[in-house]
Amino acid sequence: MIEIRDDFYAEVASALTERIGTAEFFNGSVEIDHRDVNAVLRATLIIHRRTVTAPDGERRPISDVVPVWWEFHTTGARGEELNDFSFGELKPFLTEND
16 A cells, blocks of 8 residues: 655645636646656545735635535555545645644
8 A cells, every 4th residue: 555645745746736827617637757656536626715904905715615525546566555545634735724
């Protein structure tokens, strides 16, 4: 079984955040090559945002992500392998809360 650690979650979150952009809904996939493992996250997500106002303007960071559906596949040296991915473990890497 492939163990998904924080650095792997961070890479998935980075790729997913880039694909989400400024949207409030996401339906698609991201592919990540992490060391010797290839991973694909396919998901349908509702993106909640909050507005942060500062002297230099406003921004709308992600405050919550609600997964409607998702699957996470990993392929290693022996082909497709089970993993211990958890969307709940990914969420803190996607959200920005004070």
